[in-house]
Amino acid sequence: MQQFDRGGLTFAVREAGPGDGEAVVCLHGFPQGPEAYDALTPLLTAHGLRVLVPEQRGYGATARPAHRRDYALGELVGDVLALLDAAGVRRAHLVGHDWGGVVAWATAARHPDRVASLTALSQAHPAAFGAAVPRSSQALRSAYVAFFQLPTLPERVLLARGGAVLSQSLRRTGLPAALADGYARRHLAPGSLTAALNWYRALALAGPVGAVAVPVTYLHGRRDPFYSRTAVAGTARHVRGPYRRVELDTGHWVPELAPGAVARAVLAAAEGGPRS
Template identity: 35%
Template sequence: MSSEKLTHDDAIVNGVRLHYVEAGEGPLIVLLHGFPEFWYSWQKQIPALAAAGYRVVAPDLRGYNASEKPHGVEQYEIDELVGDVLGLIDHLGEESAHVVGHDWGGLIAWEVAIRHSERVEKLAVLNAPHPERFRELLRTPEQLRRSWYVFYFQLPWLPERLFSIRNYTPIAELFRDGAANPDAFDETDIQRYVEAAAQPGALTSSINYYRALFREQARDELKTLFGGSRGDSTVQEPTLLIWGEQDAALRVELTEGMERWVPNLRIERLPNASHWVQNDQPEQVNDLLVEFLEG
């Protein structure tokens, strides 16, 4: 990717400083990365989307890489993460945007569309199920087994300690060993992810996403037990779900049955891609995104 085509900037949104990169002109697309990534996970998409006539903005989510890392698990609750996206769209001078998210960025993208449909033109999500579908399947033994790390991340300090051993080798192995395409990441890419994870406070901040989610879901379950409701989870906007079928953590069955909440849904399953779908099959993902956004 040509670095001269990118601009780097910071914005104070929702009370935190977010770093972001920007390229291109046209309708706004906001790209939201996952764990343990940063804006760089979209390096193969930004040029293609900018060339297709879009203004592409990819932030480091709060707690990651060059963005601010507020202290406390409560700082990473969904309300705050959604507020960051809305604040960024406001900062960029727009009322709405196309929102694209992968992994944790996908969960945030779902929640932005559920809670603030007027701010989303079109929604595209990569390897992140609709929140209600994930709640359903998380009750099954197989998905519970695959999602063991969510419970492990609830422990204090130990996950951070283990991720940082041997100069953050476990972080490098997530990318090196988890991709379906041997060319998905080169050593320079992996080193950039390691450097981002090694920023002071970054590991705790990124793991706090899981800690906050676990607490929020526990509260939701208690509310439901006593007759409460989580509210309407419908997404009315045109939605594209791209799913790498070789995802080791998230079963492909998570893509089934989402039409109950997403009536205008298109699903593209990529059999030769892993959880790192936009890196395993960048050209296919780029083509799908451009076709969907222009359709």
Template identity: 30%
Template sequence: MHPLEHRLLAVNGMTLSLYMAGPTEGQPVWLLHGFPECWYSWHQQIEPLAAAGYRVLVPEMRGYGQSSAPEAIEDYALLTLCADIQAAMDSLGQAQACVVGHDWGAPVAWHLALLEPQRIKAMGAMSVPFGGRPKRPAIEIMREANAGRFNYILYFQEPGVAETELDADLDRSLRLLLSDLGDAMLRDKPADARLLDGLSESPALPGWCDAEEFAIYHRALAEHGFRGPLNWYRNFTRNWQQTEHLAGRQIEQPALFLVGDLDPVARLEAYTLKRMADLVPRLEQHRLPDCGHWIQNECPAQVNERLLDFLARQYPA
């Protein structure tokens, strides 16, 4: 087993909590978590990648765990989240790297590939596909498509509302999101409903997460609460405005995309999944059977096999 190292990096005006493993001379592979996760969501990938000779770097993303969680909503804009990782790569002297992201970590990985075509040699994304920059802010499209109906992203928009609900019983909130994401996010209900209305008051842990592992997720969210993570969702218009220079750009690097066939996000992003190959010419994509949203934990053996095979061919250690 490779020892797990931990550092607090002062980068991009914030503190980035970073876990690392594997040979220091190995090719860097960054694993970027999503919502509402933490660095530990990648624990089943760290050792296999390190054993293959890679230098594995797993940050606690802005707003999570021991990383900074600034107050301002604009401090969670997508390009700012990318800049955290770019600055960390600079600090560590990394002239080239691979980035792999899950859930919200996937848009960060996709955009790092766009921003850094020379440094990012290969990339991977899980659950959230690449759709390019829309013709107008996605939040406007969501408001039109969901008029009169509940939509979790629209619910997250008003500062103070969703975090008040989720932080009131963090244990229940996190259990529900990790065990039954589809029911929490996609249940048909009125527009003025709350996220967790109608869900279990005493949810069980998902089969892939025992009590000791859940405690790690819980600690990471309890550090700052849900405010910072929710602020990622409150920048759709700002992200659209700030990425005008990336409009029409393709992902030129070799790219791996994995999605579970039971993932509710796959239903939401069905159109994007169909057209993604046009935007990512060197794309390899796989749909994993009997697998939901928390793909790297639900199906670790399949994820590791696909990821290691891809890296061996496109980004050798």
């Protein structure tokens, strides 16, 4: 499949692998796009898995609603369910990085019947993240979130000099220059960065994310500047099913810089799992 529709929006999808393979849905974060999983996809399809990587809400011109409420977490989860339905998939293995990890955690918590396993990349469980804010360095690490709440100014700053400011900020967090430049160029399209920032601006509409009962593997980089040790350690308290935490010698950009580790986690979860 190349696209699916929901609520008048059309979402682009990258699909690879055999149509009858177990389905893996990979959800990108901010400010990435589906290309964040380009290195991972062939590692999974080589083992017979069907990989679906959607361009998430706001990241494509045909799925870019105007209002902040359109980016509430419930809408983002609804997009994942619509993708599964359109692809004819009953249950999928979810992989989510950064904001895509938030969506993956919420989908697994609210719709465990549709999720075979969860591989969370960098992103701590949202409840663990919230609990860590007053008890650790998490508030300082997340200070940019408050900046993103401002109207217009974040767009003007990040897109200054043709997106060079955004690219340079990504490089400083360990993302290679070619990828940083590519993500910055993506958001030069009219309305693109505002839509991506609306994920942050709709945080007040997110609602709680409960405990997750499906098998979870949590991969995080020990040099990730965005997540405190308290948030990382606290994630285990919100998983009721089998749980494994893997610390990697990397920073925040796990799918791009450690695709082999991600592939091993997903393949381990898929062994003996239910067919789609």
